[in-house]
Amino acid sequence: MAGEQRDLTLRFLAEPADVNFGGKVHGGAVMKWIDLAAYACAAGWSGKYCITAYAGGIRFVRPILVGNLVEVRARVIYTGRTSMHLALDVMAGDPKLSERHLTTHCIVIMVAVDEEGKPSAVPEWIPQTDEDKYLRESALKLxxxxxxxxDEMAAHIKHLGL
Structure with missing residues (x-):
């Protein structure tokens, strides 16, 4: 039911097909996992099909190794009329151990759409805890x-004559 599922975690093993030339999991694979988790979380919150409007502030903190258990946690931290701001944390570690390390963090904005692809209203998320209130304020600052x-990008493009 819409407005009830605020967060979720996807879990899987990093596979050899995910490796870059340096022998670690490719950043593009991590970004795909982030997008999948963001979609699943936003669809669960809104009860609607959602599209990615923005992904930013991606920080690759630590590499992921092939064979690591990867956990991608997504949670709603702010809602607009049709958009949902999600904080995503990627954690990974040896599946034989309980310890997981932060590897990547970012913010993703998803927009709910109707059958015609037009933005559609989402349930409001109201922060309950002090941490939730902090996350909401952080999202507003972002x-x-x-x-x-x-504005700076638009001025830059205009200056280049593009």
Missing amino acids: VQMREKIG
Whole structure:
């Protein structure tokens, strides 16, 4: 039911097909996993099909090794009228051990859409805990920062004559 599933975790093993030339899991594979978890979380919250509108602030903190158990946690940290801001953390470690390390973190914005592909309203997420309130405020600050970056990018493109 919409508005009830705020977070989820996808778990799987990193496979040899995910490796880059350096022998570690390819960043593109990690980004795909992030997008999958963001979609599943946003669809669960909204009860609707969702599209990725933004992925940013991706920090690759630590490499993932082939054979690692990978956990991709997505959680809603802010909702707009049709959008959901999600914090995503990727954790990984030896599946024989209980310890997992943060490998990647980012923010993804998903937009719910109707059958015609038009933005569609989502249930409001209301923070309950102090941590939730902090995450919501952080998401709002990031909105302001993205607006400034967007203005700078537009000026840059205009300057280049593109």
